[in-house]
């Protein structure tokens with residue numbers, strides 16, 4: 001599924017794998033989106049002050065390959081800044097995720113997972129036998 005959020009296109013696997021994934025791999029590998037080039041880093045957009053868009057990044061995936069795939073920090077910042085320039089223009093800043101932001105993100109993810117488990121459990125309870 002591809003959504004547009006302002007100037008940003010979001011490719012999401014909500015209804016299946018990435019539409020660019022083919023039997024023998026990524027069909028657009030040389031021109032893959034910046035988000036894919038960044039992996040195992042993930043980029044996110046924060047509200048900045050006074051019209052500035054603040055871009056953050058983290059490397060919090062459970063991918064077992066992340067140690068081998070990770071690139072130098074300068075390259076991560078360059079790719080994130082390039083994204084910010086293309087999507088939002090000059091008024092962007094880039095910084096790594098802070099500890100409290102990481103904790104908050106993990107808490108939100110945990111809450112989503114717990115809500116999913118509860119939905120499943122409720123479904124089992126109400127299912128006719």
Ligand code: SF4
Nearest residue numbers: 018020021026032036
């Ligand atoms: S590298 Fe990116 S564009 Fe290519 S298949 Fe994977 S998610 Fe899709």
